[in-house]
Amino acid sequence: MLRKLHSTPGLIAALLLLVVALTGSVLSVFPTLEQAAAKDASGIDVATLASRVSARVSGVESLVREPSGLIIAYRLVGEEQRISIIDPASGEAVAAYQPSAVQRWVKNLHRRLLLDDAGRVATGVAAACMLVIVLSGLTLLVRRMGGWKQLSGPVRGTTLQRLHNEIARFALAGLVLSAATGLLMSLATFGLIPEGGGTDPLLDVQPSAASAMALDRMPELQAVDVSRLRQLKLAGPGDPGDVIELETTDGAGAIDPATGTWLAYTALDGWQRLHATVRMLHTGDGMWWLGLLLGASSLAVPVLAVTGFLLWRRRRQGLPRLIGNVPAQDADTVLLVGSETNTTWGFAVALHAALTSAGLRVHTAPMNDFAARYRTARRLLVLTSTYGDGVAPESARQFTARLARARASTGVAFAVLGFGDRQFAQFCGFAHQVHLALAAKGFEVLREPGTVDRHSEPEFRQWCEWLGQTLGVALDIQYTPMLPPTTALKLVSRTDYGADPQTLAAVLRFVPAAAATGWRSWLGFSGLPPFETGDLLGVVPPEGAAPRYYSLASAATDGVVEICVRRQHGGVCSTYLTGLQPGATIEAFVRPNARFRPAAGDVPVILIGAGTGIGPLIGFVRHNPPQRPMYLYFGARDAEDGFLYRDELHGLVGDRRLHALTTAFSRSVERAYVQDRLVADAQRLRELVGQGAQVMVCGGRKMAAGVADAWERILAGSGLTVALLRTQGRYVEDVY
Amino acid sequence: MKHAWPLAAVAGALAVPSIASARPVALETQLTSYGGDGAYLAIYLTDRVGKYHSTLWVAAPKAKYWKHLSDWYRATGGTAKVDGISGASVGAGKTLRVTVELADALLDAGYEIHIDTAVEKMKDNPSEVVVPLTSAGTGKPAVGRGYVKSFRYTL
Numbered sequence: 001m002l003r004k005l006h007s008t009p010g011l012i013a014a015l016l017l018l019v020v021a022l023t024g025s026v027l028s029v030f031p032t033l034e035q036a037a038a039k040d041a042s043g044i045d046v047a048t049l050a051s052r053v054s055a056r057v058s059g060v061e062s063l064v065r066e067p068s069g070l071i072i073a074y075r076l077v078g079e080e081q082r083i084s085i086i087d088p089a090s091g092e093a094v095a096a097y098q099p100s101a102v103q104r105w106v107k108n109l110h111r112r113l114l115l116d117d118a119g120r121v122a123t124g125v126a127a128a129c130m131l132v133i134v135l136s137g138l139t140l141l142v143r144r145m146g147g148w149k150q151l152s153g154p155v156r157g158t159t160l161q162r163l164h165n166e167i168a169r170f171a172l173a174g175l176v177l178s179a180a181t182g183l184l185m186s187l188a189t190f191g192l193i194p195e196g197g198g199t200d201p202l203l204d205v206q207p208s209a210a211s212a213m214a215l216d217r218m219p220e221l222q223a224v225d226v227s228r229l230r231q232l233k234l235a236g237p238g239d240p241g242d243v244i245e246l247e248t249t250d251g252a253g254a255i256d257p258a259t260g261t262w263l264a265y266t267a268l269d270g271w272q273r274l275h276a277t278v279r280m281l282h283t284g285d286g287m288w289w290l291g292l293l294l295g296a297s298s299l300a301v302p303v304l305a306v307t308g309f310l311l312w313r314r315r316r317q318g319l320p321r322l323i324g325n326v327p328a329q330d331a332d333t334v335l336l337v338g339s340e341t342n343t344t345w346g347f348a349v350a351l352h353a354a355l356t357s358a359g360l361r362v363h364t365a366p367m368n369d370f371a372a373r374y375r376t377a378r379r380l381l382v383l384t385s386t387y388g389d390g391v392a393p394e395s396a397r398q399f400t401a402r403l404a405r406a407r408a409s410t411g412v413a414f415a416v417l418g419f420g421d422r423q424f425a426q427f428c429g430f431a432h433q434v435h436l437a438l439a440a441k442g443f444e445v446l447r448e449p450g451t452v453d454r455h456s457e458p459e460f461r462q463w464c465e466w467l468g469q470t471l472g473v474a475l476d477i478q479y480t481p482m483l484p485p486t487t488a489l490k491l492v493s494r495t496d497y498g499a500d501p502q503t504l505a506a507v508l509r510f511v512p513a514a515a516a517t518g519w520r521s522w523l524g525f526s527g528l529p530p531f532e533t534g535d536l537l538g539v540v541p542p543e544g545a546a547p548r549y550y551s552l553a554s555a556a557t558d559g560v561v562e563i564c565v566r567r568q569h570g571g572v573c574s575t576y577l578t579g580l581q582p583g584a585t586i587e588a589f590v591r592p593n594a595r596f597r598p599a600a601g602d603v604p605v606i607l608i609g610a611g612t613g614i615g616p617l618i619g620f621v622r623h624n625p626p627q628r629p630m631y632l633y634f635g636a637r638d639a640e641d642g643f644l645y646r647d648e649l650h651g652l653v654g655d656r657r658l659h660a661l662t663t664a665f666s667r668s669v670e671r672a673y674v675q676d677r678l679v680a681d682a683q684r685l686r687e688l689v690g691q692g693a694q695v696m697v698c699g700g701r702k703m704a705a706g707v708a709d710a711w712e713r714i715l716a717g718s719g720l721t722v723a724l725l726r727t728q729g730r731y732v733e734d735v736y
Numbered sequence: 737m738k739h740a741w742p743l744a745a746v747a748g749a750l751a752v753p754s755i756a757s758a759r760p761v762a763l764e765t766q767l768t769s770y771g772g773d774g775a776y777l778a779i780y781l782t783d784r785v786g787k788y789h790s791t792l793w794v795a796a797p798k799a800k801y802w803k804h805l806s807d808w809y810r811a812t813g814g815t816a817k818v819d820g821i822s823g824a825s826v827g828a829g830k831t832l833r834v835t836v837e838l839a840d841a842l843l844d845a846g847y848e849i850h851i852d853t854a855v856e857k858m859k860d861n862p863s864e865v866v867v868p869l870t871s872a873g874t875g876k877p878a879v880g881r882g883y884v885k886s887f888r889y890t891l
Contacts (some may be wrong), residue, residue: 062859074859081859081882099771099857108773193799 007312008128008135015560016126017133021301024111024178028295030103032288034068041071041088046133046229047221052091054215054234057084062233065226067285072097088226098124124186130179137168138176143398151349154600156729158592160314161482167300169319181282181621188275196271209240209431210258218260224248239712249276304363320349320482322364324356329375331363332387337365338384338396338430341538341549341591344419347452347460347484348383351475354464358473367396369433372406377411380414380443381467388733389596390429401439408442415446415470417463422453446470455481455546483547484586487529489561491580503567505612505642506578507553510561513585529558531590533619534597534734537563540587541573542723549591550574551698551734555623561588562619564612564644594695595732600626604659604693607683608707610635610674613699614644616734620696621649621658629659633687635674637702675710682714689720689730698734744746761838762890763793765851766831770883772855775826776801777832781869784846788812792849793834794822804854807862828883843891844870853883 041049043619048069053060059075063086066072071086073093084093099453104115112119117415136350137596144165145151155165187193215221224246227529230733233245233258243263244255268276282290328334331376333355337348352364369382374380386396387393392400416438418431428451435449447470449461458478468475489510498504531537533555539691540548548571554562567578580586598620607617607630614634624630632649639671643663652658678685689695697707711722711731725731767775778795781789785883788811796802803809808816826832858889861882869889877886 057753062858076881079879081861083859101771104771104773191800 002136002139006133006140009310010133010305010308011312012466013126013129014309016122016301017130017303019113020110020123020130020182022124022300023106025295025298027103028291028298030100031068031284031286031291032233032252034066034070035286035288038069039087039089041065041069041073041226044088044226045222046104046224046226046232047216047218048298049086049088049226049229049231049233050221051092051214052088053086054091055172056091057086057093060234061236061347063229064231065229067283068288069227069286070203071226073215081431092676104718116627120186120189124190125185125286127179127182127186130175131183134179136170136174138172141165141168141172152402154729156594158306158594159530160310160550161169161594164304167307171297171300171304174294175301177281178294178298181278185275185282194271194424196269196273198266198269205243205254205263207235207241207243207263208258212257213260218244218255220246220255220260223709237534253627261321264511266719278551312626319366319734320345320350323354326361326363327353328363328365328369328371330516331374332376332378333360333362333378333381334374334379335362335364335381335383336367336370336396336399337364338382338388338392338393338399338434340385340395341453342482342484344383344385344393347419347479348480350477351381351383351464354475354477355473358468358471358475360473361522367399368402370402370406371401372402376414377412379446379471380412380438382414382416382430382431383419384416384434384437385419386428386430386530388735390426390433391573392430396430396434403437403441406441410442411444413444413446414438415467416449417460418449419452419455427453432628433550433559456524458473481546483540484492484538484589484591486538486589487527488585489588490585491582492560493582494580497644498637501567502569504578505564505566505644507564507615508577508580509554510586510588513561524689527591528559528561530593531556532560532618533623536591537561538589538591539573539577540589547589549736550577550736551596551613551616552590552594553619562615564615566612573717582727590694593734595729596698599729604629604631606631606687606688606693608633608678608695608697608699610703611642612644613697613703613734616637617696618645618649618652621652624657626656629688630657631660631662632658633664633674633677634660635666635677638665639663639666640666673706675706678710679713685714686718687724689715690718693730695725695731696734697732699736701735704733706734721729747770748876754769758837759839759840759891760835761792762833763887764831764833764890765786765826766885767826767828767883768885769829770855772828772857774827774855776803776825776854777884778805778850778852780811780850780852781842782811782848782850785825786848787810788841789847791816791818791821792836792838794818795812795824795826795832796822796854797824801854801856804860805852805862806860807850808852838891849887849889851855851880851884851887853880855883 015589050063053063053073057073059073059077060073061076062074064072073084073086075082075084083097084095085095087094108114111123113122142148142151145153154563155162184193188195216361229250230247230249235242235244244257246253246255251265251267254263255261256263279580280286284294316324335348335352337344339345342527348364352362367382384396385393416431416435418428420428428449430451439445453457460479461477462475464475490513491508492511493509495507496504497506515527531552534547535552537552538549540547550563550565552561552563554560565577568574596616605628609617617632621630621632635645649658649661653661662677664674664677666673696710698705709721715721724729741815763779766778769812778791778796779793780791783789796805802814810882835870847869849867849869850863852862853864854860859882864880864882865884865887867878874891875888877888879886
């Protein structure tokens, strides 16, 4: 709901918002330019200024102080009106005043799209849309970051998500101020809020018509500092009935030219003061630094619009089409899905369809959309995968927090089905956590969590059969695995390591089989989908077997897709890949793996990998700017066999992208494992972690478990634990 | 602008006894290139002692800015009825041409045509044009002190 509130106004009013924001940015520069050009007039009172100007400049009718501090005089020379810039120190006219035509044009575009009232309405609507977008966006950001206190912390997610959220965080305050003040100005223009100001104080004033007093002696002019002046209209020289009109930041009135005292004066009322303040906050007139700040914030709007649109589209494409999805508050059955790579969605779609055709009213949604209350729900079904060792997958990351905030439930039964891989120590770990959390909230347990190992369709059908019997309906499951669109990639080179053909490892490099065409090639796209080092390449082996995932050693900007593969005994995909010769093509897609990235900043990074786990790690080192210390601990069989990237790694140490390379060879004379090397370096590693270092582990799950044990020993007594580092995103794993 | 309306309304506003003693008068006001947004104008009549008599034309759609047409605004108390004798503001360098109905009795009787002008963020010019309303004055251009480059009326 909140997400819709955030995206819908943006999608509808995108162009309008861009015009208003960009013109706003252009206009924001003018107060600074004007203020820089204005001469300082502090400490001078209006009586002194008026008398100085009248003495030096002929035909002065009125003096105006611009918000920038610039003093200008309107004067009649012969029959012609002239506008001059005044030096307040001397009273001399120093130049002709030429307001910028560009500024006026941009301002009219900004305020009313160069139209009349229709344009004013449109920009007012744009301000309202912007306010809705910014406030809903702020709420989403706070939720994403895990609360107000964490708002300034590092943003996690894909590059696009980070870009959108980090820029939004910078621009939020400015955009709120611009939109809110803009909306107020618009409402005032259309009389929807009062503008203030009663009757004109100058109706029915009668000057005493005696001979005029010298301007510099007039008490009411002496009482006003030039910084408070708005405008001063002098009395016409040949007109005894004329008065002096003075407008200040506090009020306006008429002064008797004979006595220099008020004939009438009205102070600004509350509304007028409010609107003056609103105007200043919106335009930055008289507050140049605020103007620049708002302008910079507005400049973020195009970037936010584009990244926001891409995120919206990715989200839509990522989600499956659910036929007949019932609104959350009308459903009797709520089906929540926790998925990292969307494979669980394939199962969810099948279950959703079967339950719906069995006559149930089903609402299916990501776990992140868990509602505090489902009014009509009688049962809650959760299908979720697990990320790594018991961590919530992408579409369920906010679930635990949202469940904790919800009130205790009564009368809703639930069942959880976990999807995972039995090779992991915590098989379906997250599904078990969800089961316990729901039970603790008062949901009624239908049964202990079910499990599905490696997308096994028979296991899924078995669970559905149980579900159908429990609900007393027949479920007709039509399951088709959900795969994203694939790209054809051509193998261009392979480097083999290892003597034994049964266990050889290979570095494979692919390029797109078809070059980019049309607008993509114009924009310099390579024909590769966007990806970063550490993301996963899903390879679909022939004959439709389930895809296998390989960590990427390259980024899309490298123009090459590089992965490391070791031939597994009986492994369908690894045998297929390691059997490819250059020129062969594969079908593959990219899965973001945003958690496995070096954190932003300059903190040291400790990379630990074994075997083909070196892949993403060497990618990080290749893209490492030399000033950031990176340490690599690499385990292989021996210095000759399976030491992937040996020569390149030595080169990376040479040009300081890699601070230190430590190797462990398990089949050499020493028989060392990478965890032994870590423990041996305990002192240095403890220091590095104390400096805020991040630990990144990539490799098989046994090796990862051994490394985690080693770290527990290294950190013992330091007050830090692996678990704590994990929650801070400073201990991340890519395990297979 | 819409032609029929000015005729009817001015006839009413001036309270002339019959349409036979009135005549059309064309007002042509050309503005200078003053370098601002559209100007607001009030064109009105004062009598032989300089007192406000009636409004001929107001190019100022938003009444909340009328106070910037200050002489006219004060003379009318800000409550002038301008139905049918008002229109859009006039852009810099543009010319406003309107024809209104005028009672014959006002001609050569000491009446004067005044024009007040105002532009956003620029100086207000009350009574920047003041010309006597006479048979002899027809077609003679007058120059304003502010944004009016030339004004003439044709009987």
